[in-house]
Amino acid sequence: MGNGGVSESLSGKRLLLIVGGGIAAYKSLDLVRRLKERGAVVRVVMTSSAKKFVAALSFASLSGEKVYDDLFSPADEQEMGHIQLSREADLVVVAPATAHLLARAALGLADDLASTLLLATDKRALFAPAMNLRMWLHPATQRNVATLRADGALFVGPEDGDMACGEYGPGRMSEPLTIVAAIEAALAQDTRLPAPRATRGPLAGRHVIVTSGPTHEPIDPVRYIANRSSGKQGHAVAAACARAGARVTLVSGPAQIADPPGVETVHVETARQMAQAVEAALPADVFVGAAAVADWRVEPAADKIKKTNGGPPPALALAENPDILARMAGRGENGPALVVGFAAETSDVIGNARDKLARKGCDLIVANDVSAGTGVFGGDDNEAHLVSAQGVDSWPRSSKTEVAERLVAEIARRLGGGAS
Numbered sequence: 001m002g003n004g005g006v007s008e009s010l011s012g013k014r015l016l017l018i019v020g021g022g023i024a025a026y027k028s029l030d031l032v033r034r035l036k037e038r039g040a041v042v043r044v045v046m047t048s049s050a051k052k053f054v055a056a057l058s059f060a061s062l063s064g065e066k067v068y069d070d071l072f073s074p075a076d077e078q079e080m081g082h083i084q085l086s087r088e089a090d091l092v093v094v095a096p097a098t099a100h101l102l103a104r105a106a107l108g109l110a111d112d113l114a115s116t117l118l119l120a121t122d123k124r125a126l127f128a129p130a131m132n133l134r135m136w137l138h139p140a141t142q143r144n145v146a147t148l149r150a151d152g153a154l155f156v157g158p159e160d161g162d163m164a165c166g167e168y169g170p171g172r173m174s175e176p177l178t179i180v181a182a183i184e185a186a187l188a189q190d191t192r193l194p195a196p197r198a199t200r201g202p203l204a205g206r207h208v209i210v211t212s213g214p215t216h217e218p219i220d221p222v223r224y225i226a227n228r229s230s231g232k233q234g235h236a237v238a239a240a241c242a243r244a245g246a247r248v249t250l251v252s253g254p255a256q257i258a259d260p261p262g263v264e265t266v267h268v269e270t271a272r273q274m275a276q277a278v279e280a281a282l283p284a285d286v287f288v289g290a291a292a293v294a295d296w297r298v299e300p301a302a303d304k305i306k307k308t309n310g311g312p313p314p315a316l317a318l319a320e321n322p323d324i325l326a327r328m329a330g331r332g333e334n335g336p337a338l339v340v341g342f343a344a345e346t347s348d349v350i351g352n353a354r355d356k357l358a359r360k361g362c363d364l365i366v367a368n369d370v371s372a373g374t375g376v377f378g379g380d381d382n383e384a385h386l387v388s389a390q391g392v393d394s395w396p397r398s399s400k401t402e403v404a405e406r407l408v409a410e411i412a413r414r415l416g417g418g419a420s
């Protein structure tokens, strides 16, 4: 802890803050202060209209860094090229994001420094919109927001409230502390955008299907059977495959984390829906089953099951769910060339994973210990063992992103060469 009890949650993080031209720009001064007291390095870029609302000197004083505003400044380019400015950040934050700035970003325009940086960056952008409510609700703005989201952008707000123009509704920029919380949540995940798809990367030309997260098996309209999977490991695998150049279909159970950028994400709830979505995404070169699929389901009651008031409790009759991994492996020539499963174990991790490899007929199993105290369910790190017919490769405990990258390297090695 430092700075009067504020935790240094952003220590060492580099943020590029693009300030658009709106009355909410004054709130971004406080945002810089809050980010700095949490340990972040903040570089500010202002649009020409932002400078009509707040002086560049105010941002320079609060950030302790030079403020950038000119795409064509020879001095700035020599000191820090605009590509470097966009790439050195861990996250790009746009606050306030005006309707005009959103539109330019959605169209991929590069007509000033701010829009050029949004186009050149290899990191995700977090937009904090601020505008009149009609401008926010206008179909054109909503189309632009949907386009940006599909491209991997994140959003915080806008909030409902009184506007500077006297109207009331959605359009107020989120408060600085709300934006700080969104930045912390974004940085807790991988913020790198995948390399432009196509021709580059060891999985270029390949289609990979990844399952992730838990499944929810309804008991009645209000209750369900679930497990502790957060989706972090499966989403990291999907993101790593995309960075390696693959086309990725991620079939995700209900997870509270953002869809990875550059990946087509299909959201499902139950194991049977997950099985269906995986089948629908075929053909694929690779299947990776990282989801914690419920082995069992119940026939859900149409109405909420009532208390029995001292009588015998209701019995849940369980039926077995389809085994998606075994089905993919069982397709042989008609299925993915490489089928990878995960094994979540609480004892004899490698022995049980070997059994699963044989029983399910897949090529590789990533075994991990999910016993209480390991923090693997829901945590950011994992300690995994790659189990195959060739033996066991135990990887050091590392971030789920690093586990995913090791797995992708192994997948690429096994597939060899280019796409078929």
Ligand code: PMT
Pocket: 211, 213, 228, 229, 230, 231, 232, 233, 234, 271, 289, 290, 291, 292, 293, 294, 295, 321, 322, 323, 324, 325, 326, 340, 341, 342, 343, 344, 345, 356, 368, 370, 376, 377, 378, 379, 400
């Ligand atoms: O989501 P996180 O919080 O990041 O946690 C990550 C994780 C622990 C969930 C992940 O690393 C992991 O181990 N995923 C597999 C969890 C699991 O269900 O393991 P299992 O041993 O029960 O199943 C073995 C394999 O069969 C898995 O690939 C699973 O996806 C698959 N399976 C299981 C049952 C079923 N009906 N269909 C399946 O495809």
